[in-house]
Each structure stands twice: as C-alpha cells, then as structure tokens.
Amino acid sequence: MALPTLSGPRRKLILAGVSLVVTFIVGLLIGRFAISSQGNGANLSGVPRAIIQEADDTVHEKLASRIKAENIRENLRQLTSKPHLAGTPADYRQAKELADLWIQQGFDDVTITPYEVLMSYPDLARPNVVRVRGQNDEILYESPLTEAILTPRENVPGVVPPFNAYSANGTVTGDLVYVNYGRDEDFKYVTEDVNINVTGKIAIARYGKIFRGDKAKAAQKYGAIGLIIYTDPADYAMGANSSDVYPHSWWLPPTGAQRGTLFVTDGDPETPGYPSIDTAYRAPESQINLPAIPVHPISYGEAENIMKYMSGPVVTPDWSGGMNIVYRYGPGFNNQTLKHVEMRISTQNQRNVTYNTIGIITGAVEPDRYVILGNHRDAWVFGAMDPSSGTAAMMEAARVMAEMVRSGEWRPRRSLVFCSWGAEEYGDLGSFEWVEEYMKNLGARTVAYLNVDIAVSGTRSLSVGATPLLNRAVYEAAKRVVSPRGDGSLYDEWLKAVPQTVSGQSPQPRIDPPGSGSDHDPFLLKAGIPVANIGYKSESQYPLYHSVYETFYAMEKFYDPDFKIHASVTSFWVELARSLSDSLVLPYNVSDYAVLLEQSRHDLDNEYGPILKLNVANYSALDSYIKDFKRVAAEFMNSLGAVNRNNPLAVRAVNDQMMQLERTFIDPAGLPGRAYHKHVVLAPNMYNAYAASSFPGLVDLLGQLDASRDHDSQWKPIKKRISPFSFSSSIQLLRH
C-alpha cells in the first residue's frame, strides 16, 4: 500500500517540525548526559543538592530572633518550683515532661533512657546531726536538721536536708581539729608543723580550693574518724554582715550549707567502665572506692557555734576565715563543760533509677554525624542556677531549632542530639552510663558535645572551657551574639573581661581546657570527643551553690532580672551548635591544638626544666614532637582550601580527620589510678601528663620531684608511663 504523498509546503512544514523536535531532543540528551555527566562531573540522580551545599548563614538570624527571654524565665520558674533530686519521683516526672514536650515539638526521635545506679540519701527518720556533748554526755549543741526558710520559695515539701552523698554512716565522737581547706598539705602542716595528730580525731575543714571528695580522702589518709565541712564566710559571704546576705543579696546566709557528692571518680560506682544496663555485673560495695568515714556539711552559723570554743594554738593568718571568732587548730575545746563532738550520720547508699531524656533532630545530609547539646536536670534542691538555668536554656534552644525544622525552613546537615541528664550531682551518673552504653556509635560519629550545666551564675561574661579544636567555632559564634548589656557582641564583652594573648597574635578571650566535674567528662575523657563547657559567670563560684537558697527568686533578683543573660547564652549555644552541624567543612582549627601544646611545654619548662634537662637524656625530643605537630597541623589547615567541595567524600574525609584528632589523644589504658580518664593531653595536670607521654622514666621522675615538694594536694603523680603514641598518632592522622 502506497502512502499518500503530501504537497510541498505542508511537507516542508512537517519536516521543519520534525527537525525541531529531533534537534531539541538531541540538545536535551547532550545537555542531560554529555555535559552534565561525562563532561562536567558526576550527576547524583535523586540526591538533593544539599549534599554539597555550604551552610546558609542566615539561619543564624532566624534562630536567634526566635529565642525569647520570657520563655526561658517561664521555663526556669516551673523547673524550680519543686525540688528535683536525682532518683526521686521528680527525676522521672521531669524527664517525661521534657520527652512529651519534644515529641510535641516534632523531634524525629525522643527516648528516655533509665539507668539503675548507686546513689545516696540521708535517712529522714534518723536525721544527720553534729552535736557537742558535755562532760555527762548531755547534748550542749545540735546542728539544725534543715536550712532556715528565708523566702516563700523555699517553703515547699521535699527539700533534702544538707548531706554529703556517699558519706559513710554511723556515729563517731572525738576531739575537733581545724584543717583549713582539708588539702593534703593542710593535713601535713597541722600534723608536722603544728604537731597535732589527727588520728582518731574529727576534722573540720572549710569548703573551697579543691573538690570535697579529695578533702574526705585526705582526712581518711591522716586517720581522722570523721570530717565536717563548712562554708566559711571568707569564701562564701566575703565578710558581708547578716543584712547583706540572702535574701537581701546573693551572698550565702549563715543558715546555708553546701550539699555535694564525695565520689571522686565518675559514673555509677558499681559499674566502672561499663553501662548500668539490666544484665550488668555490679561490683560488691567492698570493691568500690567510697569514703570510709562519716562526712557532713554545715553552715557557718553552725560552725561558729562549735569552733568558737576550740582550744589549741591560734592559726596562721592564711588559715583564718571570716567568722567572728579566733580560729584555733584544736584539738578539742577550751571549755571544761564541753567534752567532744559527735557526728551521727545515717546517710545510706541506695540503688535507684535515674533518667536521661534524649531528643534527636535528624541531619538532612549526614544523619550519622552528631552535634550533641547536653545539660543535667537533677538538682540538690531547686537548682535555679545548677542546673535549671541550663535546663531552661536548653528547652528554649530545642524549641527554636525544632520549630525551624517543623516549619520546613531549615534542617541541619548533621544530626542534633539534645540530652537531659539525670544524677549529674552524684558524679555524672546519667551521662557516664549513656556514653558507656553508646560508646561505639558516639566515638565514631560525634563532632562535638556542647555542655551547659549552669547557664547563669554570675554577671561578668561568658566563660567557656573547650578543647582547642573548638576555639575557632566558639569565637565565631560569640561574635554573632549580642551581649546581654546590648553593647557589642558577647565576644567583645568576654574579651574585655578575660583577655588572653598568645605571642604574636592579637588578644582573644581566654578559653581554658574544659576541666572536669560536669557531663562533658565522659565525652572528652573517655571517648575523645571535642567538648565545650559553657556558662555565664562572675569571677568566683556563686555563694549559694548547692544550698536550698539556689532559688528562682535569687536568679531573678540578683543575677538576671530580665533573663537577657539567659537569652544570650542560649543564642550562643544555638549558634555554636548550628555552625558545627551545618558547615560543609567543619569549623575546627587543628592548629589551635599546637598552641596549647606549646604553652604546656612552656609551663613544663618553667616548672621542671632545669631538673629535666639534667635527668632526661633526650628532653629536647619533646620539642621535635611539638614542632612536627605544629607544622603538620599548619599544612593540614592550608590544604583544606584545596579540597574539592563538590566532592562529598573528599569533604567527609577531611572532616573525619579533624574530628578524629581528639581521639588520637585517648589512651585506652587511662591515666594511672584513673582508668576512666583516658585523654593524655587534657589531663588534670596537663603538662605533666603530656610531658610524661613522651619520655621514658619522666613520669617517675616528676612523681619523685613532686612528692619531695608536695606543694599541691591536687597533683597526683602519674606513676605509670603514658606512651608517646598519642603524638605519633595525631601527626599521622593529619598527614594521611
């Protein structure tokens, strides 16, 4: 069959049409495949462009503008309306409320993780007391069982009386000896120089300078049968008279006592190194390193009533505190009617459940990389500063970030994990057990842990303890946040308050190593995760610390009436988390670690240099390690610019290198006598641990030197060597 032929013009028109279509398709195909795939790079069909996108910095403004001081105030008011001690019903209640809130706010995943851990509580049926007995054993004085109610805020049920967690229980009687701050050197002085044998006596120490658990250890070491710890006005009320203290100011009143744990390591005492999950083996109590003597905290009002009768020589001026008495060493009383002191302590260790609430916003591009924000929820009583100012801030931070995600305006590149910890006050129990349980995932995937324990406890400036890797990101975030005073940025204000100059550079706000004592510990010290510990502070500890007077009233009246400081801290925390979770290339600076190593080397030289040069054949090799590290770190930072940002695997590789740098400083064996502390650079005596890590024999030498000087009871000579592997590891990591 023949096809009908078309006439000329019509035929041409169709021909033209077909030509156009064919040409279009050819162009389309060339454009689609030839240019996009072969000619110009890989085309990831079905994969969002976000995979190679730089962070959108305008998100910062959007998040910041949503943060409301008024919300934080309201959060704090509610959080502090009742006591919320770890392991009590309030522990679960608040965990559940937070979980419900986050679910409602659209978090991608919310879980409550319970851990049954060993805690410690006074027996309310047999209250803890400190008494003075007379010659016929009559009670001449007895410490009050509770702190006085000074404002309506404190007048609620469930306030736990002052006690020291994990104290031994029992009744001891004996002569009192005053031991200043209860440091090893204080006990040594009173024993050797004042010639008072502490053995069999009850020691009384003032709070301050060192961790209270170390006071108990020293007391035990010198043979004391009990330890009373009081808050001296010289440290907590700065000589204020009674009308100047709480509720009239932020100074501690004579009726306030400082609660606190005596546990010197961290994590559930019964499961060191392992998570307290159901099937976990729990060590018998005899194998746990807890105090063997009763320890009890009292107020300076009580202390004055007892210490004013002490006999013995008058103390040296630096041992004298702020009470209106003549301070004497003891032992015993100068008044014949007073026989001795009695401590009756009923505090019991008890296995209880504490709860963490974990909320996750899943990352859009790298869901398997985590930026973690954490704060503990448990307080000794109301915890208006510690930790509820942080909790109030975290609730607001979580709200604004979740809101942006829910509205579809933003989703972070990496996952954001919000952690509300239980039982921090007992020794970071909630966070330690969680890190121990999820160690492998966290260690492989976590970009940073950002801790806010106490968001606000002062009025001076921001205060950040961080690993050097995070310095740059911390500064950048602080520059983007307005100061609570409204004049300049948080950075400007901070720089003015605590400037620090590294040679050859312009001054920057001081960032110290993170120290220990809050929930960043397991992340940094066990897992080698970069951490920052954030708060807004005054120069010294806030006086109401761990007393019943840490109230909403105190916060609003004396620290942050309009909650602008809270809002600033929240904005800073949010921005730091955003930049770490959103940046295509992580905003670490590995060269800042070189600065820390050089500083520490300098400190080491100042303190031990001449002796080390005499005793260590290759002392100068330490310098070559540091020089190598510095050079390799600088080369690495330079090479970052050349990374093809269109290549997600190339970007991931350099990000992993930087993230893992912190892990190279982890020694799985841990520091001697502190197995949980595995970070060999950010050690409590950093430069010693780190010098020790380079030299055979250096550790023992430093230990000997230190023992002979005994100038600082916190310094624990590291008897076992730490290997240099962390140095070669870190250099290798950045090289390859």
Add this chain to the structure above:
Amino acid sequence: MALPTLSGPRRKLILAGVSLVVTFIVGLLIGRFAISSQGNGANLSGVPRAIIQEADDTVHEKLASRIKAENIRENLRQLTSKPHLAGTPADYRQAKELADLWIQQGFDDVTITPYEVLMSYPDLARPNVVRVRGQNDEILYESPLTEAILTPRENVPGVVPPFNAYSANGTVTGDLVYVNYGRDEDFKYVTEDVNINVTGKIAIARYGKIFRGDKAKAAQKYGAIGLIIYTDPADYAMGANSSDVYPHSWWLPPTGAQRGTLFVTDGDPETPGYPSIDTAYRAPESQINLPAIPVHPISYGEAENIMKYMSGPVVTPDWSGGMNIVYRYGPGFNNQTLKHVEMRISTQNQRNVTYNTIGIITGAVEPDRYVILGNHRDAWVFGAMDPSSGTAAMMEAARVMAEMVRSGEWRPRRSLVFCSWGAEEYGDLGSFEWVEEYMKNLGARTVAYLNVDIAVSGTRSLSVGATPLLNRAVYEAAKRVVSPRGDGSLYDEWLKAVPQTVSGQSPQPRIDPPGSGSDHDPFLLKAGIPVANIGYKSESQYPLYHSVYETFYAMEKFYDPDFKIHASVTSFWVELARSLSDSLVLPYNVSDYAVLLEQSRHDLDNEYGPILKLNVANYSALDSYIKDFKRVAAEFMNSLGAVNRNNPLAVRAVNDQMMQLERTFIDPAGLPGRAYHKHVVLAPNMYNAYAASSFPGLVDLLGQLDASRDHDSQWKPIKKRISPFSFSSSIQLLRH
C-alpha cells in the same frame, strides 16, 4: 542603513536554521541544568562518576589472567636461598629489596618502618646442648648442635641452630620426667596420679596440642627447673621409617627440630600496649612475663637416645608416642652409669631492629578506607612454607594489582595496603608495633585485613579462618577462582573437603574463627578489624614446621611442583581484596555474625547449660540478646537494598556501620590477664567469654566449674567479668 531583504525561500531556510539552533540550545540548556541539576539530583562538577559507580567485575578476570605460577616459583626460590631470621642483616636486606621492587612497580607510597624490639638468639660461641652425664660427671651423650644437612639446599651459612626464643639461659641438671604434651592436665596427672613430684626435675614434653609457650608455663608452675621439647614421630612422622622421611617425603626426619618462640602474649615484650618508637618507655626485664627456666627443642633422634634409658612406670597408652622405645614417666634413668640430664642454654634476649615494608595503592574514590594484605617475611631458617610461600604469593599479588593501576586499566575505589612484616616468629612483633603506632588511623578506616602467613603447607584445600563478617566475600571470591586441580572452583574443592551445614541451609565450606598466632592478631584482637587468615593446607600441621628442612626443595618436590596451588591462593587473595576494595556497598554480611552467636550459645548450653540454669537467675536473657541481634542484623541487611546508591554519603554511612560492627566487640579493658586481647566474642574460649559478657557472676561460676573439671589446660577461666556493652553496642550500631 537598511538591511538587504532576502527572498522568500532563502529567508525560510535561515529562519529554519535559526530555529534549529535556538531549539538545540534550549534543549541543551534544559538538559544541562533543568534536568541534571535541579530536577533530577545534585551535579558534582569536576567529580568523577566513579564516586557512585558499582565495581567492574571484569577486573577480576584481568587480574587473574596476569597471575603466573612461574613468577611465584621464582619468588620463592630467591626468598629461600638464604636464611632470613628476624633482626639479622637479612631482615633489612629483604625489606629493602621489596621496597625497591614496589617503588619500581609504581606503588603510590612505599615506606620501611623499623622497630627496635626485644628478640632472642642463641650464643653461637657457647652452643645450647642437652647432655647425659655419667656418675663421674663424664658426658655420655650430647645433642648435636645443628640439624644434619640432607640436601644441598640446607648447606648454606647462617642457619641458626634449633632453639626456643626467650628461653632463660643457664645450666641446670636433674632427673628427667616425661610429661606427654606438657599440658597442665599432663603435669597434674603425672604429679597426682603417677605420684611423681616434678619440682626440681627436668621435664621432657612432646610438641603438639598446645602452644609451646604454654608448655613452658606449665613446667614452671609445677616446679620443673628445665623443659626439653621434642617432636615425636607419632605427631610428625606418623610412624614412617627412616627411608620415608625428608628428603624422600614431607615427613620430619629424626634429625629435625622445631624452633619457636615461648612468648605467650604478642608484640614487643618491652612495650606492651604501645609502639616501640624511639622515645618509647621500655619495661625493665623483671616486669616482662618471659620463661624463668631453660627450654630447648630437640629432634626425635636425640630424644630417643635419652628417653630409652628412662626408668619409672610404663606410661598409659595415650602417652606413648612413635619412637621405638618403651615410654616411661621417669624420674631419672634405669641404668646406673647414667647420672642425670644437663641442659646448657646460652640463649640471650637482645634488642634488635626489625623492619616492615608497607606499600600503598591509593584508592580512587575513598582513599581513606583501607583493605590490607599482609604476610610476614622473617623465617626461622629458609621458611619455604612459613612464611615465604606467602611472601612469594604477596609479591605476585602486588605485581598484578600495581600493573593494572600503572597501565591505567584500573584503580581500586579504596586504598590497598600491602604489609610485609618483620619478626612474626617471635610473637607478631612487626605487625603489633605497627598496629600500635597507627592504631587510630587503622581503627577508624580499615575495611579488612587479609593475612597469608603460610600460603601452601598442604594439598587438601583452601583453609580460611575469618570473622563472620567476611564469610560472604570469602565464599564469593573462592567461587571465582579455579582450583589447582583444575576441576571446578576453589570453592567446590573446599566444600568437598570440609563441608559444614548450618541448620536450614545448604552446606558451605567450613570457616572457623581466625584463631591466633599470626599477624592478623593485632588487627582483630586489638583494633577490632575484620580479618581473614588464608592458606592451603592438609588436615594436620606440616611436619617440617620450623625445622631447617622447610626448603624450596620440599615445597617443589612434595607440595606444589607446578606452583598451581600458589597461583590459586594468590588469585583468591587478590579477588577477595579486589571485591572489598572495589564494591560500592561493602560485601559484608552482618547476619553471619548472628549465626556464630547462635552456634556459640548452643555450645555453651551443651557444655554448661544445666548448671547455668540452676545458678544464673536470668540465664535465658542471653537468648534475647542473640534474638535481638539476629533480628536487627536481618533488618539491616534488608534495608541495604533501599539505600540510594546514587548518594555517596548514604552508601558510606551503611558501609561504616558494617565496618564498625566488628569494633563494637572490642572491650578496651581486654580479657582478664590478656590485656592485648580485647575482642570479647572471638575469644580463645569464645562461648565462655561471650556468655560471660552477658551475666553478672557467670564468669566466676564458669571459672569454678572449670577448675573443678580441669579438662583442658588451654582454658583460662576469665575471672573478671566482661561487660554486656558489646551486645548493646552492636545492636545499637545496626539500628541507628
């Protein structure tokens, strides 16, 4: 100025042309931008398409076709021409030759890593001897100082006489007691049942059943003052008469003795846990766990000369070996002219340098992921089987892979790392120190370590010890390689030789857990890296093991005349490495770990079930762990299909999850008394360690049960618990 007008047809033509161009460009633009970038996925400008490409399986054929048996033969001939004991000049010479070869073959990076480590050598000026002294202290018999030369191959200088590395030195004399295999149970039997006190005596044991270092430990524990270890013909010559042994067959001749280390842990004895780099601290010798008594290996020719005079009761049948004598327990001799045995051992520990040669072929897409191929280079003497058959294979594997890369035909997605280790024979010294030095990089990045120590020491079939993660890849590779006999695949032959059936599945070749004793140990046991240990074997140990007769002659004459077995093993090794380095999604199967856990649970139940059910309240919880793991593993494997293979970060995330699964079984604390052994599932007594990891108290219970039965001297009760965290970690890792 007016433009000239065109006539109709010409105008139409131009119009049509312009239309076509415009249409083409529009099509092009739409194709280029609308479809490729916005509409259909991210376009990675400048990034090769390989980033999302599946592996090209034809590469296997190309690699396999290049592997030449003749090359491997020539490699082995050269490698075995002279002795190459660790720490001798041959150590560096061979390391350097290999490095030069790899540089010449175009490797991207080649380095030699020296480590100064503690080794052990006999003092050739004062040879080690075993003597029989007469009543007047005259020498009635003296063991020959060297093994007899039986072929020209052995007649070269530099053969180290038989010795046991790390033996104590000195001279001891005493009565001889025969202790069978020298296991704890053997010593116990001879002490308690035969009633011979071994204290103060010299024990003589036969090689076999357990590691020689454990024989030395047992001898020491039972008070022996020296230990002689000989190779009984029942174990090494299977009753062959003298004309049937080497050089006429592969059976051990009466003049052959087995050298070997006595070091029971691994890595440089002086730097446990840390790399032996220049500044490393070295433990004083008093703190190192090395034998305190002299230990020396002799041939059965020598043993017969001594043992035929032994007195005491005739041994039970299972203690009797293959020598033509009546086996008696001792103590001492039945002939009055023979007084006692004397061991004069001069072996000295000595710090020497050993060398690893490391060659890298950098991955095209994921250079920061490593597939490592390793073999040790050092031999006690010529090492034709151990390890030079493996070295010869590795040289050929490296050559063909490097050649494909140099010719531009192929480059693996991930990096290939070839490792030639020094001083394996002393206790994996070279590999341990290297893993310790580069631990952090290796732990974060290594996909698999594939060890070939002895490539060929038998004629039956392939033999693979591997972590379950690698089973699938191992089987797939074996299916693609032709068997040396040419009938079917390596897999078919292997299946026929050692079939194993897991319930409900068709039979597969048996893959055992990797065991310990070669260079995969540090990778698996310290770093938690998936490993396979590969060789081609007969059913039992090859008789010439560690004697001077491990020659090229023996290999060519009795095992692999045409080197087809070597070529098959090489092809298998290459294909396994290729599939692991090239596959887009890693060819692991996490569900195979569930199978192992179930099997182990079954073994545990068989062995201890009834007692455990009585004694452990929550014994059944073990099942829920395993069921959880199994379910989660299956879910994970199912979800792999849904991963968007166009998304390099999504693929990387699941690959990382699988890779890190092995790491979740690592406990940084290590097994009790074996700090370097940190893998809690692939433990020497796997099911015990793994059961122990779940239950409080179970460890102690198993220890008690075991002590009461004492049925296996290798079983070391794990006194300290191992935490369950590995189970929850592994489940969590696969879930998230």
